[in-house]
Amino acid sequence: MFSVALLLALCNIAHADEPSEEASNFKLGGYSSASVVAPRNGSTDFNLNEISLLLSWENDGRFKFFGELELERPISWNENKRFDSKNSYLDLERLYLDYNHSDKLNIRSGRFLTPAGRWNLLHAPPLVWTATRPLATSYLFPNGINGLMMFGATPLQLGAGEQTLEYSVYVEALKDQVRDNNEIIYKDVAGAQFRLGNRFNVGLSLATMTEDRPGNPDYRLLGLDFITHINGWELSGEGFQRYTNNGGNGGSGAFLQSAAPLGNNWYWLTRLETFQRPQEVSGERWVMGVTKRVAPTQLLKMEFVGGSADFADTPRGFIASFAVLF
Template sequence: MLGLAAPASTQAQTLLQEQPQPETLPDAPPVGWQLAPGLTVSGYATGQFLAPLGDTELPDNPGDVNNTQFSRRARFNLSHLSAIAWWEPAADWKLLGEIDLQNIAQLPSGSGAQYGAAASAYVALERVYADYRATDALTLRAGKFLTPIGHWNQDHSDPQTWTVLRPLISQAAFPTSVTGLMAFGSLPMADQWLDYQLYASNGGEWRPSPWTHPFDSAFGGRLSTSLNPDFKMGVSLSRFFERETPGNEFLLAGVDAAWTLGRAELSMEAMHRRSPGGQGGERGWFLQGALPVAGRWWLTGRQEYYRRDVDGWSSRSTLIGAVYKGVDHWTFKIEWVQLSARAVGQPAGLLSSLTLAF
């Protein structure tokens, strides 16, 4: 806990470290080692324990749900071992890369129907890109980066999130990574700032995940602003072609917002995607909160809904849990997920994780 006599600046720094950090500050967990001038390495490791309910149903098409957490059997899983490095050779340049070893150890070991479609080990190239800061209002990025749709997908690593389970709309409505170009920055707007991200890709994703449908091409953007220091909101628009998806051209619109009061946080996202011909629409939303209760303990909760119009497939779930943030960059999470409607390919039951950032 914070000492009563601690200076205000020390308190602010401690609270900042306890809160999830955005992807752009500085594209990594809030710890790391400086190996050389301008060169920093970081990463995290996460172990999960999953005890799913026995009546969860497997998806007919594994690509419909990008969820490595799904299983019909209780198991321990070393779900992530991520290494991140970024180099700033000059004030205006930054190069960043992240490799994530996923599901590299499981007890009991196995794969197939009882373990879920995405349970096998995989070496993921999460991000690799170069940034050039042209002006205070414009930075150019080239390479593979997290798709700037909503806020969760850009802040989704385990040290940055409040829950073990990722919201379904952040992994089913669009590919989570894009290989191409992006321009981003902040523009003055009255007495506030307007943050923007504009991106384009002609496909050819570097090392795509075997259980997702990558972009064939995409362009879009996100605008976000802070109406006051405690409230942020954003709007996302995208037009993209998704590989190996019937009627694979889509238009997507989304809104997101986050409100903080002290150490408490409330956030939401809502999205709707549809093909230009009006076929195969999908829509969903989630509302999530985190409330400090004692010392380093928080209570968490999330209500979530997702529906696919083309076949009526839908998912509605409720999550309640607790989070403990340790002093040495480790975080423990435990949560219960209850499905209030038949949800294909989505885990339900007890989920917990232990994450160490290094």
Template structure:
């Protein structure tokens, strides 16, 4: 991360805290409004052919602050793969790295509008915003939600919601201001990101995402992307999906991806999970996957997942075989 990003955020935090102190009564402590939490997950993967590996996938620490002022602060620091093992040995710390997932300040402009500044998850589709292990139904993530567009931005976002014919229309407009100095392990280098998302909430939640960005593949290519997503819930049943299509400024196939996922209750907090997905990237090639599994949501903050993933060739970011994981919010 560039030092300029940290300086940018630090300046905003100082302004936010100063504003909050001026608005609070004298006997109120600024530290009373901080909240600490996070989540963690661990899993194993038995690959086709019998080879097995596993890891403590992440330990995420979340710190937030808010009070009666218009400012709100949020940050998430993640320790990736602090412990991993395979058939040969156990490794402690060899493959781990720190990832600054989010660090931003929100300012409430009105009942329908907010301004966010810092590092945030791009509001593109649904999975990217709810990707934390305790909040999703599977151990594996659809490739279409992680390899076609930038997942984060260091910049500004204007967002809010307005009522619309008995429903709510949520909107987000965002743009990158500062670029990352370093890319995380396996991360695709994106630049010059900007986008818009609209989401209509009701009996069926519909979303549309529009993005523009550059990707080094290996030359710098500019892409425009459109994404559509939906979510339907009825009691404990759930059906969702996302589809993305990219267009290149060099008249080449920009790539695309889609997934459909269904959740059905089995009783005693057990659920059946099924998913099909397709992915195509101009450099990484194409992939087809199907998944069948089950999830036991012990409590709202704890979930055990078991699934079998099959399809074409295996890749590091899209495993195959039998996967099992446990995730917890704290």
């Protein structure tokens, strides 16, 4: 899908000077990011956030393979004023095999990112504008699932213009067996995403899931997202609403983000967020900062985070990061 294609294209740029090996259909790449977090309350942290390795394979046939193995937080400088790796762990982000029947029908089997909104599919630091991830994309649905997915694209005539309709339909086959840090584990996940792509790109996400904890609450998820470009500006947003199986409020979240060009590959970033989960932390958050595209595969980000509440993953304060694809 788009996120994988963009990652592989950037990997090709990063290795453009290397000789090609026509005998091999494998491609190896990866990405990493480091950050400095200076919260409003608390000590400053220095982190090597992740080292992610990407492996893909394809030939002239119908099968393709993709895998992503990530070492999370391999090195941190914390309140003890020393480097350690006590919070590091390995995470298998993706591991799947694709069968291409046609542009309109592909079948994916394995572990893949959940098609919910855009950010979750583009989450790699070299592909996103900010160092912080929108709250709505972290707590309302699983980041990835193990299962089967059918996806494809077809041209669609709407009025005087032609657009592309992309779809994906998926179902979980195996619940996550490992809980990473404070990750919320879901089971019995199934859903679909539909996207109209042209100058104004809009998507609809639908899903059902059960949270794996006492009481086993069932949720129905509805999500909308968009992205468009106007006079060099990029405007995007996502919104999600969850309902319990009896129609009650299961949580919600949304964000609006803009990226404005400042010249010389600098961009001004603004994001407004709202997030709510019943009986848990809720609030509003804003992010303002600048991002420098140092190279096609490198981003330097500096931002201030504020709002009505502190969240475990991103406290209020200043954050700077550098992300690179290799």
